[in-house]
Amino acid sequence: MNEERMQATERLQRDLKAVAATVEHPNGLCTVTASATGELKAVHLHPALLNQGPQAVGQVVTETARLATNAAVQTSFNKMALALGDGVAIDVESIAGDSPFRSTWNPVVPPKSAAPEAPAERRPRTPLVEDPDEDAYFENPFGRR
Template structure:
């Protein structure tokens, strides 16, 4: 029993070390910013493309903020995934019930809105070819010896 408890303690300490060192790197969808962040929101690295700097302070602020949010969400999601692997799905679900949904489950809002395609008529639908009747299925399910 003591060995089991010791193993659990070591596994818990290892998980805590892995979670503390966890980071995620994300590039903004427009390719002008890359951020490495921790699940706590700490910015570990920030890379800006020179073309972003030419767009003005407001654009820089918006893109950096969005990219930091994406990187932090990715790091938090990675920590949820690591916990689920270490503790099992049941415990991960319990943690989510206390802490709230994981970022990728609770948000599905792309940063860059999708471009609306030009108004066009929907593609023409072709009629399906009818399926061939299969009388073997009925014979299989009507067999009383299979209903035990």
């Protein structure tokens, strides 16, 4: 029994060292493969990104690397929970902090463009229910008639 646990622990350590995640930036201009320790394995840039200047390139690469590292760390947490059980995973999270996807989702800020965007036109809100004697207080936004 003890030897089986030692082998399982060694296998888990080997698996965790090999964990890497590949993430594409939401704008599609950068793809990064990173390990859970933050080591960048591969960075692919779309040529259109290079036309946006060094500030935009740095921001997009940094954001994509953060997302890829968070995904790899999350994969590590998932593998650990599968191998050791949820109880141990919860104990590890209490020591190391929440897993990246459990804590807060950090949305990616799109790069600023040179031209300001035109404000969207506001359309008047149409009622969801066309019945004139329907009480608006009890209006069901999920069930349209």
